[in-house]
Structures are given as structure tokens and as C-alpha cells.
Amino acid sequence: xxxxxxxxxxxxxxxxxxxxxxxxxxxxxxxxxxxxxxxxxxxxxxxxxxxxxxxxxxxxxxxxxxxxxxxxxxxxxxxxxxxxxxxxxxxxxxxxxxxxxxxxxxxxxxxxxxxxxxxxxxxxxxxxxxxxxxxxxxxxxxxxxxxxxxxxxxxxxxxxxxxxxxxxxxxxxxxxxxxxxxxxxxxxxxxxxxxxxxxxxxxxxxxxxxxxxxxxxxxxxxxxxxxxxxxxxxxxxxxxxxxxxxxxxxxxxxxxxxxxxxxxxxxxxxxxxxxxxxxxxxxxxxxxxxxxxxxxxxxxxxxxxxxxxxxxxxxxxxxxxxxxxxxxxxxxxxxxxxxxxxxxxxxxxxxxxxxxxxxxxxxxxxxxxxxxxxxxxxxxxxxxxxxxxxxxxxxxxxxxxxxxxxxxxxxxxxxxxxxxxxxxxxxxxxxxxxxxxxxxxxxxxxxxxxxxxxxxxxxxxxxxxxxxxxxxxxxxxxxxxxxxxxxxxxxxxxxxxxxxxxxxxxxxxxxxxxxxxxxxxxxxxxxxxxxxxxxxxxxxxxxxxxxxxxxxxxxxxxxxxxxxxxxxxx
Ligand SMILES: Cc1cc2nc3c(=O)[nH]c(=O)nc-3n(C[C@H](O)[C@H](O)[C@H](O)COP(=O)(O)OP(=O)(O)OC[C@H]3O[C@@H](n4cnc5c(N)ncnc54)[C@H](O)[C@@H]3O)c2cc1C
Ligand code: SF4
Numbered sequence: 001x002x003x004x005x006x007x008x009x010x011x012x013x014x015x016x017x018x019x020x021x022x023x024x025x026x027x028x029x030x031x032x033x034x035x036x037x038x039x040x041x042x043x044x045x046x047x048x049x050x051x052x053x054x055x056x057x058x059x060x061x062x063x064x065x066x067x068x069x070x071x072x073x074x075x076x077x078x079x080x081x082x083x084x085x086x087x088x089x090x091x092x093x094x095x096x097x098x099x100x101x102x103x104x105x106x107x108x109x110x111x112x113x114x115x116x117x118x119x120x121x122x123x124x125x126x127x128x129x130x131x132x133x134x135x136x137x138x139x140x141x142x143x144x145x146x147x148x149x150x151x152x153x154x155x156x157x158x159x160x161x162x163x164x165x166x167x168x169x170x171x172x173x174x175x176x177x178x179x180x181x182x183x184x185x186x187x188x189x190x191x192x193x194x195x196x197x198x199x200x201x202x203x204x205x206x207x208x209x210x211x212x213x214x215x216x217x218x219x220x221x222x223x224x225x226x227x228x229x230x231x232x233x234x235x236x237x238x239x240x241x242x243x244x245x246x247x248x249x250x251x252x253x254x255x256x257x258x259x260x261x262x263x264x265x266x267x268x269x270x271x272x273x274x275x276x277x278x279x280x281x282x283x284x285x286x287x288x289x290x291x292x293x294x295x296x297x298x299x300x301x302x303x304x305x306x307x308x309x310x311x312x313x314x315x316x317x318x319x320x321x322x323x324x325x326x327x328x329x330x331x332x333x334x335x336x337x338x339x340x341x342x343x344x345x346x347x348x349x350x351x352x353x354x355x356x357x358x359x360x361x362x363x364x365x366x367x368x369x370x371x372x373x374x375x376x377x378x379x380x381x382x383x384x385x386x387x388x389x390x391x392x393x394x395x396x397x398x399x400x401x402x403x404x405x406x407x408x409x410x411x412x413x414x415x416x417x418x419x420x421x422x423x424x425x426x427x428x429x430x431x432x433x434x435x436x437x438x439x440x441x442x443x444x445x446x447x448x449x450x451x452x453x454x455x456x457x458x459x460x461x462x463x464x465x466x467x468x469x470x471x472x473x474x475x476x477x478x479x480x481x482x483x484x485x486x487x488x489x490x491x492x493x494x495x496x497x498x499x500x501x502x503x504x505x506x507x508x509x510x511x512x513x514x515x516x517x518x519x520x521x522x523x524x525x526x527x528x529x530x531x532x533x534x535x536x537x538x539x540x541x542x543x544x545x546x547x548x549x550x551x552x553x554x555x556x557x558x559x560x561x562x563x564x565x566x567x568x569x570x
Contacts, residue, residue, distance in 0.1 A: 009301070014040040014265070016561075017287055017302040019272045019317060022119020024534040024550040025308035026250030026258075027162065031558035032306070033263035037565075040300055041258075042270040042289060044309075045115035048094075048122065050228075050251045054241030056090040064089045083499055084112045086123050091239040094122045104443045106458035110498035111312060117268055118251040119310060120501070121547075123239050126215040126247050126367070128168050128548040129390075130159050130179045134378050135542035138431075142377075142386050145340060145434045146510040148539050149520035152179070158552035166248040166551065167224050169368070170213030178210075178373040178544075184218045186211045187368040191360045192395035192422045197370075199483040207375045207479070209393060212368040215248035215548075227253050236365040247367070269293050271450050274321040275305060275330050275530060283570075284330070284530045290450045304529045304561050304570055308554070311503040311535035312440060315341075316455045318507060318532070319442050331524030334514055337507060339439045341459050342541045344500040345389070345430030348469045348492050350476040352485035354395065354422040361397040361419055369394040372426070374543045376471065385467035389430035390543040391476065398423045424485055428472045431543050432497075433464055434505050459497050502546050504538035522557040529570045533557045 015037035018028045025041060032039045047053070061067050068089045075082045081095045096113045103111060114120045133152035139145040156179070163182040171186040189197065189211050197209035216232040217224050224230070229245030229252055238247050245252035258264040269292040276299065278285045286301035307314045315338050321330035329337045369392055376388030399417035403410070438460065442453035473490045480488050510516020513525035518537050524530045533554040535546055564570045 012299065013301040014038045015302060016040070016304045016306065017042060017300055018306045018308055019287065020119060020308040020310060020313070020534070021117045021250055021255060021266065022308065022310060023121045023124070023250060023547050024554045025119070025306070026121065026254030027551050027554040028306040028308055028533065028558055029258040029264055030254040031555050032562070033258040033261040035558070035562045037263060037562065039258070039264050040302065041264060041266045042272050042287065042300070043117050043266065043268045044271040044292060045117065045268060047266070047268040048116045048118050048251055050245065050256060051241070051243055054243065055093070057237070057240045057243050059090065080110050081112060083110050084501070086239045090237070091123065094239070100449065102446070102448060103454050104446060104456040106456050107460045108496035109457040109459055110496050111457065112498065112501045117255065117266065118249055121249040122241055122251060124547060126238065127212055127371070127545040128215050129213050129371070129544040130181055131155070131542055131544055131549055132177050132179050134177060135544070138387060138542065139540045142381060144386055145540050146508065146512065146515050149509050149511045154520070155552050155556065158556040159548065161555055162548065162551040165223055166215050166253065167217040167229070168213055168548070169216050169218040171211050173208065173210045175208060175373060177375070177378045181213065183213070187214065187218065187366050189370055190362050190395050191357050192354050192424060193370045193393065195357070196393065196395065196424070196483050200479060203482055208373055210371050210373065212371045214368045216367055217246055227257060229253065232367065234365045234367060236367045238367060271452070272309065272317055273297065273450070273452055274317060277321065277323045277325060277330060277527065279323065279325050284527050295450065303565060304531065306558070307530065307532040307536070308534045311506065312455060312457070314532055314534055314536040315440050315506040316442070320452060326526070331517055331526040331530065333526045334516060336515060336517055338441050339436050339506065340434035340508055341438045341440055341503070341505045342432045342434040342538070343459065343497045343504060344502040344541060344543070345428060345432055345461065345465050345468065346500040347495055348428040348472050348490070349426065350473060350480060350488065350490050351423065351425040352480045352488040354424055354485050356484070357422060358419070383471060385464045385471065386433055387431040388543060389428050389468055389472050391426045391428055391472065393424070393426045395422050395424045424480065426476050428469065429543050430465065430468045430472065431541050433462070434508070434540060435462070440506055461497065502535070502541070504535040504541050504546060507532045507536040508539045509537050510539060521560040522553060531557045531561055
């Protein structure tokens, strides 16, 4: 049996194993291989090669059977994935099929997933803001959740490191609540966005409207050409995969970069079942994998393991990694594994119209919008709810098209829509507080198609979220009114958690091994050669889109891992 053959065991031994090839796994692969480690990247889904595997990238709307809308049968068959705004005829192939990847919703939770090389990096909206020192200090200040074991100063150089390579566009706004980064030139704000920015600045000292910071190459640098990437063409068809590599994805950037080192082995169709813990050596020695095609179980070995399966699956892998030393999941001496799970609250929206600037309109496309950084409870506690919210904001000129008539007249009206008022809109991005009662666990009875226990998710909003939604709706209405916007409408979708696609926690970092899973370098306190650097490691969530922080965390942890290996500490 090749399984027990010594040569075969050697062939399955690496310096490092990375579980998952999405945003964080791609960074782990890049950093570890660049530093000379022979690295195995295990990915449960199929391979998606940059450009080669983007079947819809150059298709015109009329080339899709349903003009990009999904047929009703597909919607019915995928009640969860179909809720994501990016799930359409041009991109649905980068989402899982609901029925093939079951999980248990103890409370309603929409789990949006992309299982392929590149993970959700093919689908993301590319918003990338740094955390500030105040975000890291939040839990220590108000006493909810545990203290972060790191500060902004620890992570700032790593933000710079990942920003330069990934390519982040943005404006240097000089805000204490949202530190500037290594920016490529910013996208432009529309005239009504600029107008709102001015009005808000005149009326509020602590509120700002800025152009979104986004992972788009607006002015390629040599490092981007070296990756084979070029300037973003503003096509706004990013979720199909971008032939220019105009936005950051693992597929266009970190994975091919790691491949070029000659040190990476990428193994798609490899579902990680669990991590192997050797009680004599008192360390993790490898992983058990189920080949998705043959359903064969096999083992791979390494000195260090990076867990980057995205927050929920990283929890699942650790929970399923049991041994007599760790009967409740790998590294779970504190009993916190799977607990203190959190997310972002995206429920509320405010929209309106503006009757000015009728001599101006927008032209072309922009893969970005404007952003309102958090202004509640940033520096001190000021409201009756904890923490705060950021918000998206955008303003575009509306137009009406007359579809009546035929022939020449119809062509003329199609080419000459009647411009209407400007439409303005905003949505909340609220911080939720990690609580013990928001948890994920293995279902004791239900298994997935690979025989792995299904993940049971029990996560909900609380009173703090309700108060925050109320405050956002009131404040945004006040700001819109102050700016002279009309026809203001507020809404609360009451959507279940999950659709924000910012799952975080369950394997949180902390100073005290009794109340946390990971130390300041993302090592399991109780098994330090295992690193968890995706959203699972988040101690609190703040309001920023999280992926830039996962990238910086991963690069920093990889640097530390290699240093610790060289010091023979792992
Ligand atoms: C529509 C959309 C918009 C978004 N917008 C933004 C945004 O603007 N800004 C932002 O910061 N974030 C955004 N996100 C979220 C962002 O995509 C995620 O935060 C990010 O991809 C997380 O990186 P990750 O490496 O943890 O997970 P992923 O990128 O999901 O990668 C995880 C990988 O692990 C693999 N995997 C899982 N389980 C196993 C296993 N057992 N064995 C082997 N492999 C496994 C998966 O197949 C996947 O490839 C958005 C997401 C979506 C879908
Ligand atoms: S907007 Fe830019 S990144 Fe997105 S598909 Fe177009 S060129 Fe590519």
C-alpha cells in the first residue's frame, strides 16, 4: 500500500502546508515560498488559472442566454448563494452549489462560498481599508471581547508590504480613524459625492466622505508588471475574472507568484479533513485530506501548517481535528474554539435624490464608490450602543429610456435616454460584538458528502445591533436632509447574518491562553506550529472590510514562522 511506503511518505512531506488558496492562503503561499519553504497548498475546489479559466470574461450581454440573469430553477435550487448580488449568469460558476455543500442553520445564516483556487478573491468587491489604532484598542476600552495582543504599530509595516504588491488605489485623507496606505492614484468622486463631502465637512467636525480605497491598479508599478498585471480598464466586470489582472485576486497575483518560485505544489480537489497532532512530539505533523474525485483519504506532512480555509471552514477543520490530547478540537484548551463568532451588519440603507447638478452627468464606469469612515465611538464611548459603523455612499445620475415606438424612432430613444435627478444611496457596515452565545460547532449527526461533520451555525443579531441600525438610519437621514437631498427613504432588510460575507472569529487571538486560541503571531497557544491567519483569528471586527487585514496578518505570521523555524523553535 503506497500509503505506508516510506518513499511515498517522503514525497508527501513539505516544509509548510497551506490549507486554502483564497485571499489569505494565497498570501501564505507567496510569503512562505519566497522565503524558500517547500510549500503544499491544499485547495478543496478545482483549479482556476488566471485568464484561461475565466470563460465569461469577454462576453457581451447578448451572448448570455438570459442577459446575465439566472433562470428561476437555478434560483430555487440555490436559495442561499442566489442572495448574493454577484451571483449571476456571468459569475455563478465561481460560487458553490448549495445542495452539494450542506451545513446546519441553528439560526438563519446565509453562508456565501467560492470553492476553487482563488476562493472568494475572484468575487470580492475589493474594498480595502486599514484598521486604525483605535480599532485595535476597542475591546480593551469597553471591556467586550478580549484585548488584542497586537496594536496598529505591529501591523502597519505589513499593511504597507501587502498594499504595494496587491495594488491599492486611494486618496491620502489624513484621518486618524482610517490610516492612509501606500496608495495608487484614487478613483474620482462624482460631482454630487464631492458636494456631499463638502456639505458634511461644513456641518460635522468628525464625519468625512472619501473615495473608496480599492484593490485596483490605477497606475501600474513595476511590481505589478512583474506579476503580469496591467492597468484596470474600469470594465466593472471583475467578478468574471479580469484578463488585465486589474484587480487583486489570488489567481492573478499571489498564486502564480508563488508558483514561479518553483517551491509551491498546488493540489486542487483536496478537501482537508483534519490536522494530525502527534502526542509524543507535542506538535502538529500534517493533515488528513480527502481527494474530492476519488474520496480517498491521504496524509501530507510538514513542519508548519497555515490554516486559511476562510473563517467558518477554518473553525470546522480545527473542531474536526481531535485527539486524546485535544478531544474538543485542536488547540482548544480554553474551550473558546468556535465561540465569539462575529460578522458585519449590512442590514440598513438610506436612499434619496438630488435636484441640483442637472447640467452634469457621469460617463463611463468606476469599479468603486465613496466611503464614510466610522464616526461613532471611535476615540471614546459616546452613544448608548458599543462600537460603530462605516457606510458606503454613492451618487449617480438617473435616466429614463422610452422603449415605445419602433425602427429609427426606437433606436433614437434608446441612444438618448432622458436624464433625471441624481440618485444617492448609502448602506451600513456595522461592527458586531463577539459573544460566547454566537458560536459554530460540529453537528453530532449530519455529515457532508465527504463524511466530515457538517458545521452548525448559531449566530444572531442582538440589541446592540438594533440600536446601531436605528442610529445609522437617523444620522444618515439627518445628513441627507442637511445636504438638501429629497425623497429620502430608509430601509432595514432584516437579512440574516452571513450575506455581509465578513465572517470572523471562533479562533480568536488574545493575550491569555485561558480565554483565546492564538497568540500575537497567530500560533495556536497549545500547538505553536499551527497558524490561523484568516478571519477566524479576529478578536473583534471593527467596521472596515476585513480582507486587507487578513493579508497583512498572513504576511506577518509567515515572516515570524520562518524566523521561528530558523531558530529551531518549531
Ligand atoms: C461578493 C463579495 C464581495 C466582497 N467584498 C469584499 C470587499 O469589498 N472587501 C473585503 O475585504 N472583503 C470582501 N469580501 C470578502 C472576501 O472575499 C473574504 O474576506 C476573503 O476572500 C477571505 O479570504 P480567505 O482566504 O479567508 O477565504 P477565501 O478567499 O474564501 O478562501 C478560502 C479557500 O479555502 C478553501 N477551503 C475551504 N475549506 C477547505 C478545506 N477543508 N480544505 C481545503 N481547502 C478549503 C476554499 O475552497 C477557498 O478557496 C467579499 C466577498 C464576496 C463574495
Ligand atoms: S474594472 Fe478593472 S479590474 Fe475589474 S474587470 Fe475591469 S479592468 Fe478588470
